[in-house]
Amino acid sequence: MTRERILLHGLRQSTVGHTAAGLWRHPDSQAHRYRELSYWVETAQLLERGRFDALFVADALGPLDTWQGSVDAALRDGIQTPTDDPLLSISAMAAATERLGFAVTVSSTYERPYQFARKLTTLDHLTDGRIGWNIVTSALDSAARNLGLDQQLPHDQRYLLAEEFMEVVYRLWEGSWEDDAVVRDAAAGVFADPARVHPIAHAGEHYRVPGIALSEPSRQRTPTLYQAGTSRAGQAFAGKHAEGVFLSTYEPAGARALADGVRAQAVAAGRDPSTLKFLSIATVIVAPTDAEARAKLADYEQYASVEGALARWSALMQLDLSQLDLDAPLEHVETDGIRGMVDLFTRIDASRTWTPREIARFVGVGGGGPLFVGSPATVADGLERWIEQAGVDGFNIADPVPPVTFRDFVELVVPELQRRGRVWREYDGETLRERLQGAGQERVRDDHPAAAWRRAGTHA
Template identity: 75%
Template sequence: MSKRIRLNGLRQSTVGHTAIGLWRHPDSRAHEYRELAHWTEVARILERGTFDTLFVADALGPLDTYQGKVDVALRDGVQTPTDDPLLPISAMAAVTEHLGFAVTVSTTYEQPYGFARKMTTLDHLTKGRIGWNIVTSALESAARNLGLDRQIPHDERYAQAEEFMEVVYKLWEGSWRDDAVVRSVEDGVFVDPSRVRPVRHEGEYYKVRDIALSEPSVQRTPVLFQAGTSRAGSAFAGRHAEGVFLSTYETAGARRLVTQVKDAARAAGRDPESLKFFPITTVVVAETDAEARAKYADYASYASWEGSLARWSALMQIDLSALDPDKPLEYVDTDGIRGMVELFTTLDPTRTWTPRAIGEFVGVGGGGPVLVGSPATVADELERWMDDADVDGFNIADPVAPAGHRDFVDLVVPELRRRGRVWSEYEGETLRERFTGAARVREDHPAHVHKWAE
């Protein structure tokens, strides 16, 4: 029997995320990202389509690599302005019962002690539906504005992230016993102090000596996602991730990345088949293939070539405006997101990638394939990706928010249900139960090492 296709909705609290310039389309309401009603509507749409999660991306600095200034990013609304992704989650959880929420938060600019409480709080309020997309942040502008003189080098950010994970695992898994909260009115005891202990962490980057502030949530550790596909990123994902987000345009490239991370998981002593993989995918669907092609052409007419280059310049930490627009891009080590550099150089040798070609190619769906067609055509392509790339589902982007997600739910999901490829009703109470069948981390996960041993 074919495995179920897992679906995540992909958004950022901004007007220009993966599709740059399309906020100008008359059907787009991306500018409503500032309104709570917009996010609750998105959550209801995705839950109606039985999506596993809404994945909310984030950026912690303005995109100023292109031309050495922020002007193009501001004109095209490229990830600036942007709001905090954590804050709408409680409201979205209040209008849904099953949809999970995977939120991007950087280990480089958070303190693990305070962050652990934030995520436990969200796991309490969502009743176990929270996930965390672990990033180390690549933007030089984020470093300048968040207390650093310059960006920490790429591999050192991952070394710091390793210790960050150790600290939050201790806080989530090892500080409070499951039965610490006794709430005994007769004895006048809310928490039994003998069942709570300090973590006493003394490391290179962090010192956290005391008890966790929050009592354990149903999942304790949130479901862990990661998106890095550099050598350091893959090793980190192999150790920690339960879900892995991919950016690649070809099934062969996706399969290589899946194999790379699974090998890292196996080397870390984990079952590689316990990890789930989700490529970014943009879907433009209509009742017929011809109508879908016309819709795509309409969308493409609003795409900004220069705005797309501003986004990718920041991601790769290469000023594409300084290069010959028609000269092939060569791979270089950067302190940016190396997987993005590899995406347009070493990982796909069948294409010649120039800055101009990149800008045109990513206009409607930056980061992954753009599937255009009728519900049957789109479903065929999704099934092909599942088989050829060895992935578990897709991060469905929305180039004309929220119309893209609504179209997918109204047109593609019924076709996938007819084929038995997506569920009609949710299974499991928590987000992790849909991944592993249990609310708590698996025994082969590094977080489990820190569990309070009775």
């Protein structure tokens, strides 16, 4: 077995019910504290204590209103509704930590690239190179409607728009200011040398940005880039742009297939595929013994909400599952979306009869990925086996009973993984990119498309 370090990201959203609907009702859950700065600061410090590489903050720009065509179920269970902005707590977390990275979700479909580039550069300044961007194209009709459209742009068109968005932000981040443009020469009265700051003159199909970047370059220049596309267009996008790729599958073979698909796209884009790092969603319920861990899971399961889970899945699939009989086997339903769902769950367990209610129970605590339950040694064995079988680099650890599930992981699993040489005891490198690409690699690699916009006078 290889003994490579396992990458660890913590997965959160600024909301009450994220991966596991209903669990906010557990007496130990502090999910309702998502509005408090102290909740985020404590989380960041906890993850840094566990030597996590980064906190990944997911986001959605509209309420979940697909189930029964209404937002009621999402509101009742607090599933991603309400949800706060993911960017605004980052500075406070950065001030309370030294090395933890922050991968934050922002939609290329609804931002404007000029102001967005400045926002992320600002965060890269304030975190001293610890910011990452999870690029999403967004999939909720509710977001489109509330942001001024009658309905969403078609799926592949959102990715085309994202392509141009990336070109604009790369040009702003890499191609506007030379490294030594800021001279800060008080005697000569020159802060920045105008000859070394260049307008990007972008005039494309969707965006026109004639001017210079408004921010001077930050430590990483381009923030560390993440993506989680699974469609053809999504995989091509990830292969071209992503440095970290988030995966959501229930069995390692599925993760391997997705990762291989993205790696092939990276090769097609002229990149070294080994520099893309893959992180599988996982939920870990751990206790000193296997029996105690199973009891903990049984306790959590009592709080899982079937309606909430199905409402979440309905939004993910943009398909109202309330139209189905919750206790009828899904294989009898003949629509493309449902077929995909049946295939997915049949691959997990072909012997089981999958009804909507069974699926809701299955994902009740584990959300969008595998559930590892047991003692620290049992969990570490399971995580190592998954890494081996899926050919991925690490995990995006969910926190269904925040912050208890994170804390259990940090206190019980991390020491076991450290003992096995799979999690480091001290961080190496300072910026987020160095976590993924190795110490010394603060800027995008030369084979990344952002590097094409570098000017003479800027350095990798």
